[in-house]
Amino acid sequence: MSLTLYHWEPNANSGKPMLTLAEKGVAYQSHYLDLLRFDQHQPAYLAINPDGTIPAMVHGSRVLTESTPMMEYIDDEFPGPPLKPRDPKARWRMRWWMRFFDAYFAPSLSMIGWQIFVGPAVRQRPPEELRAAVDRIPLESRRIAWRKAIFNEFSAEELAESKRRVLFATAALERHLSRFKWIAGDSYSLGDINGFNLGYALPLSQPDHCNDVKTPHIMEWLRQIYERPAARETWAKGRTQMAARIKILERTPQVS
Amino acid sequence: MLELYTSEPNTFFLKPLIALAEKRVPFSLRYFDAAGLEQFAGGFPTDLESTLRLEREGPLLVHDGTTICGSFFMLEYISEALPGPSLIPADSYEAYQARAWGQFLGANLGSSVPVLGAAKYLQPHLAKLDPAWVDRRIAAIEPVERRAGWQALRDGTYSAGYLQAAVDRLAAPVVRIETSLRQSPWLAGPTFSVADIDAYSMLCVLPDLTPAMVNPDATPRIIDYLGRISARDSVLTARRCARTQHPERQFVPGIEASRWG
Numbered sequence: 403m404s405l406t407l408y409h410w411e412p413n414a415n416s417g418k419p420m421l422t423l424a425e426k427g428v429a430y431q432s433h434y435l436d437l438l439r440f441d442q443h444q445p446a447y448l449a450i451n452p453d454g455t456i457p458a459m460v461h462g463s464r465v466l467t468e469s470t471p472m473m474e475y476i477d478d479e480f481p482g483p484p485l486k487p488r489d490p491k492a493r494w495r496m497r498w499w500m501r502f503f504d505a506y507f508a509p510s511l512s513m514i515g516w517q518i519f520v521g522p523a524v525r526q527r528p529p530e531e532l533r534a535a536v537d538r539i540p541l542e543s544r545r546i547a548w549r550k551a552i553f554n555e556f557s558a559e560e561l562a563e564s565k566r567r568v569l570f571a572t573a574a575l576e577r578h579l580s581r582f583k584w585i586a587g588d589s590y591s592l593g594d595i596n597g598f599n600l601g602y603a604l605p606l607s608q609p610d611h612c613n614d615v616k617t618p619h620i621m622e623w624l625r626q627i628y629e630r631p632a633a634r635e636t637w638a639k640g641r642t643q644m645a646a647r648i649k650i651l652e653r654t655p656q657v658s
Numbered sequence: 659m660l661e662l663y664t665s666e667p668n669t670f671f672l673k674p675l676i677a678l679a680e681k682r683v684p685f686s687l688r689y690f691d692a693a694g695l696e697q698f699a700g701g702f703p704t705d706l707e708s709t710l711r712l713e714r715e716g717p718l719l720v721h722d723g724t725t726i727c728g729s730f731f732m733l734e735y736i737s738e739a740l741p742g743p744s745l746i747p748a749d750s751y752e753a754y755q756a757r758a759w760g761q762f763l764g765a766n767l768g769s770s771v772p773v774l775g776a777a778k779y780l781q782p783h784l785a786k787l788d789p790a791w792v793d794r795r796i797a798a799i800e801p802v803e804r805r806a807g808w809q810a811l812r813d814g815t816y817s818a819g820y821l822q823a824a825v826d827r828l829a830a831p832v833v834r835i836e837t838s839l840r841q842s843p844w845l846a847g848p849t850f851s852v853a854d855i856d857a858y859s860m861l862c863v864l865p866d867l868t869p870a871m872v873n874p875d876a877t878p879r880i881i882d883y884l885g886r887i888s889a890r891d892s893v894l895t896a897r898r899c900a901r902t903q904h905p906e907r908q909f910v911p912g913i914e915a916s917r918w919g
Binding site: 497 | 706707710721724726727728730731732734735738739750751753754757758760761762764765916917918
């Protein structure tokens, strides 16, 4: 059965199936969509995913569009090292944290990222072209998000609340990783893949709050994932400065 | 040792009761009055996950010392950790669909259905209690996101426009569910799964809360689906855990809506 992944940069939701497939050693056809050129709202892609969200995976006749359940599918369906713990309690912990990342941490972090990176990157183009591009977005919630990012309409209160949540969630993650080596417990899992895609650039974007002094467990966790061959392979597929941020995780040579 | 901390069998609190009844596993029921804010009174088992957020006031399952929270993942946990029939499809793509529904329903029904129920039943219920006591209880709720959900009931947030927006947010998900039930008898395909327990627990109150949207003419498949699930032994067993005359009228404010719009 053919396997095609429609994705953007190794980052956030796109990076989740990319890193999972790399960990499993599964070959796939890569179809890069440029989020900043609205490729995901073009008719060719809407024929595959009518919601116009990235990523989407097509396995034979099966279409998958939700990135976190997509990771579980990849682990269930393909051979390679298992990425879900066998113990049901560890599995629950993995899923609980993935929802915390997806539903609480990521929306706040990405609101800041969209305001800083995505908005200015697309704002170069003529406003009427941007308005037409926004009007083509199928989901109302995504339309609102894009409109706010493009036209810089995030309010100071919204951004302050997002920042508060990012710091709260960072502190919670540090507490968690001081209890357990990995998100699920003893073993590397989809939970770590999910969290890494969300947080690999935290030391760069929140240097005062995510660093070797304040969050040593997060730093070590991020570096250990960065050193995995699958992560190297996945982030080498990045085409923008966004993916290049991962270099912050290089261990600096220790001076003795 | 298996203990379930839950309230009246409705919405979030109904889900694990159905799953445990499907499994026919014995457990100890620890009942609390969610409409009386007992979930914030202390004395509950806690862990980092249960104190953080999401459905903080929802049910808790304590199994051999581990506190399981988050009602959809609790269903998956019950399916995987306890003996009895599996509630997750064996086929990987159907399992994907069950999980994708869990994600979709949590975001789309979990934030709207409880608001409508709380406006109709919880708000008048709180109005009958001593206002100073209610305000004190609400002021003590942690974390702030949960407190804000309860304060919204008291501070005028529940305007006609706010409630209409909650109704409007339901329109697309209801159509999606109705359409899916035209393709297969259950949400994830040919077998009853955690997705159906999750969906049923939220959808079953909509014929009452949004009669113009969910009714035999507008959504015949959903009405048939609710009827099929209501007749299951597991649901009848779960509903027998009620301690009030009208468990279908007990609501908590639910998951917050997306902050992006």
